[in-house]
Ligand code: SF4
């Protein structure tokens with residue numbers, strides 16, 4: 001079963017999905033037509049310019065695959081879909097196989113339609129306390145192969161390459177057999193899979209209970225949202241945190257197909273940020289954009305940003321961006337999740353003496369974010385945009401907010417469409433690709449100022 005990402009959620013599918021049964025099978029030509037009809041608007045507007053121009057105009061869109069999400073097949077197909085929808089950047093885990101998956105998805109998208117190549121960004125952290133860099137405890141031993149990835153699991157020190165790392169604390173056979181398994185239901189990434197099996201299949205011991213639970217956390221799918229931790233009535237799930245390895249990250253940053261990096265920091269430990277920054281050294285010189293993602297620390301946020309900028313400033317050779325992580329990993333929860341992200345943006349937009357750099361929302365962003373930004377006067381509508389660009393002073397018309405990054409909400413939207421597909425290349429299923437693309441365009445379009453989508457019955 002192919003589960004592109006997020007399952008669950010009782011939201012009514014978009015009208016385009018409800019019409020699915022009545023539509024004839026789509027082809028890649030239909031996908032190309034839909035992209036070109038959307039991009040026709042784009043091609044006559046500055047939105048076809050490089051991503052940095054999108055930031056200047058305030059219509060930058062970034063897809064967040066997830067700093068800890070490492071299901072390469074899903075990352076590839078997500079990248080493909082959202083590249084076709086016109087995102088400027090795809091942000092992924094700092095792991096070479098995941099970067100390869102993103103690149104493959106982008107290349108597949110560019111083979112379908114003449115789209116500009118989005119930038120590839122990798123996400124790293126300076127402190128293991130960052131919630132984006134954790135996993136739910138797995139029930140199985142994590143092999144050394146896993147540890148060879150740029151993950152460094154602080155609490156585990158393997159003795160040699162033949163060892164298995166210690167079993168983490170979540171063992172499904174310790175779960176009460178009558179547990180309603182709320183962990184499975186709350187996981188937005190379908191990363192927990194538990195099955196009840198007859199105990200005899202595992203152990204012939206007559207004193208054993210007749211059934212046991214088998215399965216556990218699918219480690220590459222877990223992106224550390226933490227929703228399973230509090231719902232377990234028996235406290236069986238643990239969080240394991242990690243920091244991306246600096247040497248492996250530097251190597252990744254030197255790849256020609258990696259364009260940008262994002263450093264997640266709390267902003268409260270400039271010493272850790274400084275260490276990471278200096279360790280990355282000249283590998284940062286290859287970047288087109290360096291982003292710093294930080295939470296809202298209230299009145300101390302701007303001073304933290306200034307501290308961080310002073311560390312970067314002397315060696316910053318490209319544009320920089322501040323990712324305002326309003327409510328981390330929550331955009332898929334509901335309409336209200338976007339409030340903290342927009343409140344953060346309002347706070348910073350009004351702040352004096354903040355350091356240079358584009359501002360971009362994340363953490364709680366969803367389909368309601370654009371309207372919230374408009375209400376706050378921070379979203380540059382098409383008419384405002386035209387007025388500014390049409391004016392003689394357009395060179396000074398940078399948007400207050402550079403754009404928006406979508407994570408969980410973007411993944412959930414297309415996940416509902418694609419969850420029934422066999423695992424594999426999305427372009428081999430053009431009808432589902434078309435459906436997923438319409439969902440992606442519904443999210444990206446309001447920021448990019450695309451015209452409303454044509455009715456699906458006209459799209460092929
Ligand atoms: S609920 Fe979140 S933390 Fe728990 S397994 Fe799923 S993705 Fe991981």
Ligand code: SF4
Pocket residue numbers: 172175176179180181182183184194231232233234235236237
């Ligand atoms: S909720 Fe807790 S006890 Fe129940 S199945 Fe999940 S991990 Fe096991």
